[in-house]
């Protein structure tokens with residue numbers, strides 16, 4: 045079984061929500077034209093890290109994002125891993141990912157669990173406390189957001205459901221891009237899964253973001269690298285490789301969880 049994914053490596057206009065919603069709409073249409081099964085977006089694409097303005101800008105109850113992604117998924121008959129957006133729910137702000145199937149149904153909702161102190165995220169955002177495991181395009185999958193990839197135990201926790209694809213959405217700044225690439229490869233190898241990771245490009249007042257969205261196979265090989273410009277890149281991969289890799293080095297069977305606490 046194979047799947048075609050589209051990585052929407054977009055810029056994010058700082059605090060300009062209307063512009064950002066329009067951009068996402070354009071990229072979903074473009075992805076649909078290329079007949080992808082799943083299109084994936086980066087982190088916090090509605091506002092960027094405009095954390096001090098969340099009161100005015102964060103999506104209340106995620107309503108605007110959910111309405112748009114659901115409509116687009118249905119209209120174009122495409123599955124959408126909606127990156128993440130800043131949301132305002134019950135008086136708290138969250139960094140929230142919404143995932144829609146090609147019928148326009150919400151299949152998962154995830155609040156980023158590990159908040160990134162270097163960008164003062166924890167001063168504004170409330171951390172999530174739940175996993176993100178779902179079936180999309182018929183494939184068991186998991187999803188995390190940016191800084192989450194520094195926590196192998198969290199990805200393992202999510203991957204233990206049998207995920208064959210781990211989706212990562214990020215706003216990962218350029219100075220640490222080597223760490224991004226290395227961490228993604230390690231998460232793919234240790235979980236023997238495909239990693240589909242989408243980073244943004246462009247600038248915010250404090251950071252430059254250089255993309256390098258990637259698809260990585262279960263052996264840690266980079267199948268696709270999107271480079272440093274705003275772009276939609278696509279690739280198709282099949283899951284036989286996962287069975288081969290898991291069959292030859294059975295790390296899931298060889299785990300010793302009784303020793304890990």
Ligand SMILES: O=C(O)CCC(=O)C(=O)O
Pocket residue numbers: 159160163189190191192194215216217220
């Ligand atoms: O861990 C890093 O170096 C980057 C994390 C980050 O930018 C984020 O979580 O938004």
